[in-house]
Amino acid sequence: MSTKHPDARNLRVLIIGSGAREHAIAAALQRSPSAPMVSCLGSSGNPGIMDISLQTGGDYIIGSITSPKEVLAIARETGIGLAVIGPEAPLETGAADRLRTAGIPVLGPDKAQARIETSKSYARNLMQRVIPEACPAYQVVTDIDAAAAFLAELGDNFVVKADGLTGGKGVKVSGDHLNSRQEALAYCRELLEAKNGLEKNTCVIEERLDGEEFSLMTITDGRTCRHMPPVQDHKRVFNGDLGPNTGGMGSYTDADHSLPFLGKEDLLQAGRMNELIIEALGAEHGHPYRGILYGGFMACAQGVKVIEFNARFGDPEALNLLTLLETDAAELFFSAASGTLDRIPVTFARKASVCKYAVPEGYPESAVRGTEIELGNAAETASIYLGSVDLRGTRLLAGGSRTAAATALGESIEEAERAAETAVSAISGQLFHRTDIGTLPLLEKRIAHMRRLRGEA
Numbered sequence: 315m316s317t318k319h320p321d322a323r324n325l326r327v328l329i330i331g332s333g334a335r336e337h338a339i340a341a342a343l344q345r346s347p348s349a350p351m352v353s354c355l356g357s358s359g360n361p362g363i364m365d366i367s368l369q370t371g372g373d374y375i376i377g378s379i380t381s382p383k384e385v386l387a388i389a390r391e392t393g394i395g396l397a398v399i400g401p402e403a404p405l406e407t408g409a410a411d412r413l414r415t416a417g418i419p420v421l422g423p424d425k426a427q428a429r430i431e432t433s434k435s436y437a438r439n440l441m442q443r444v445i446p447e448a449c450p451a452y453q454v455v456t457d458i459d460a461a462a463a464f465l466a467e468l469g470d471n472f473v474v475k476a477d478g479l480t481g482g483k484g485v486k487v488s489g490d491h492l493n494s495r496q497e498a499l500a501y502c503r504e505l506l507e508a509k510n511g512l513e514k515n516t517c518v519i520e521e522r523l524d525g526e527e528f529s530l531m532t533i534t535d536g537r538t539c540r541h542m543p544p545v546q547d548h549k550r551v552f553n554g555d556l557g558p559n560t561g562g563m564g565s566y567t568d569a570d571h572s573l574p575f576l577g578k579e580d581l582l583q584a585g586r587m588n589e590l591i592i593e594a595l596g597a598e599h600g601h602p603y604r605g606i607l608y609g610g611f612m613a614c615a616q617g618v619k620v621i622e623f624n625a626r627f628g629d630p631e632a633l634n635l636l637t638l639l640e641t642d643a644a645e646l647f648f649s650a651a652s653g654t655l656d657r658i659p660v661t662f663a664r665k666a667s668v669c670k671y672a673v674p675e676g677y678p679e680s681a682v683r684g685t686e687i688e689l690g691n692a693a694e695t696a697s698i699y700l701g702s703v704d705l706r707g708t709r710l711l712a713g714g715s716r717t718a719a720a721t722a723l724g725e726s727i728e729e730a731e732r733a734a735e736t737a738v739s740a741i742s743g744q745l746f747h748r749t750d751i752g753t754l755p756l757l758e759k760r761i762a763h764m765r766r767l768r769g770e771a
């Protein structure tokens with residue numbers, strides 16, 4: 315069956331962003347039978363994406379990804395027919411709005427719609443309206459007395475969130491980062507008094523949920539929604555889910571496109587919630603939501619609840635999914651960006667995948683940067699996506715964030731894990747990774763936790 319989208323052939327694509335997620339986006343586009351020309355506007359040089367740009371005849375430009383004016387100027391210079399926005403920062407500043415107004419199809423929502431990620435209070439208020447059953451008890455507070463009263467109501471299970479984008483570092487959870495109500499109040503005070511340019515500071519206090527987290531991403535043109543297989547990320551830096559939170563140390567998917575601790579109903583609920591939010595964001599802003607909606611869910615004792623929504627591909631989740639993607643990526647992204655997603659089916663390989671990040675020693679709090687790394691023969695067993703690295707001549711140096719990710723596929727999670735582990739271990743330098751992601755003992759722990767919660771143990 316030929317489903318080729320006539321406009322996706324010989325497409326010039328501009329990727330905005332230069333991390334491992336964008337490297338995975340570039341690699342998926344390079345595999346595309348439509349043979350697009352792949353250019354990239356990044357805040358720094360990513361040698362992996364640079365190679366792909368070179369090989370496909372595109373350009374690599376280092377510049378400001380958060381200046382919509384600059385993004386549009388680069389888009390015009392490179393004569394693109396599609397922009398794919400990777401990270402949240404350009405969404406927050408309105409890069410997608412500017413490009414779309416200039417007639418360029420964009421995979422990524424407008425600034426107002428991206429508030430589903432960039433404002434925790436906006437997101438919770440919308441959820442409360444559209445999917446109240448999935449929303450924990452919460453309050454948006456502007457003064458310390460209200461914060462104290464709601465914390466008292468919640469008892470021992472609370473979470474305090476900064477309202478804006480904080481790169482995952484603005485969330486503090488009771489029992490984890492906050493050991494008492496006094497500590498929670500002190501953190502609320504810090505957030506409410508912070509001078510962040512807002513007229514009135516707010517923070518969100520919510521009930522702490524217990525369960526297993528998973529991510530479900532949906533690609534959409536605002537009408538048609540295509541759900542991707544669910545993924546489990548690992549936020550904590552050390553084995554056994556210990557240590558501080560990070561951007562994500564690695565992730566896995568299963569060959570059956572579910573996760574070992576999830577039931578059918580959980581996935582249906584999560585997919586339905588993404589659809590309802592996409593619909594609401596379209597209705598509220600008077601134009602369709604086009605891009606990725608990333609639901610961060612918690613499978614709880616009673617069904618699925620929402621932790622957060624993001625307006626983009628997850629990192630590392632996208633590394634799993636884009637490696638598994640069978641559909642022509644150029645056609646897929648173009649269709650979602652231009653309102654014709656109903657024309658193409660979206661398929662992912664029926665394989666398991668495991669992704670593991672190598673990060674610098676000291677990450678996330680005091681990463682050792684600038685040390686030399688070598689990829690060795692890592693690419694023999696896995697797809698290697700480069701993140702925070704610098705190219706000095708022919709030498710690769712680690713930057714201050716996640717360095718490189720190895721993503722391997724297999725018939726089972728265990729098989730994919732072994733290949734990812736071999737690959738990530740082959741990357742040499744002052745780096746470390748989590749050796750437990752995708753291993754049987756950790757999977758069994760997750761399954762047992764879920765069974766206990768649901769009274770099945």
Ligand code: AMP
Binds near residue numbers: 450523527622
């Ligand atoms: P967020 O930036 O909202 O995704 O929060 C970061 C992390 O904090 C999540 O991945 C969860 O592990 C945790 N978290 C956030 N909200 C809650 C909640 N209501 N209950 C339990 N954990 C939460």
Ligand code: GLY
Binds near residue numbers: 624627
């Ligand atoms: N995997 C976490 C994120 O992309 O926000």
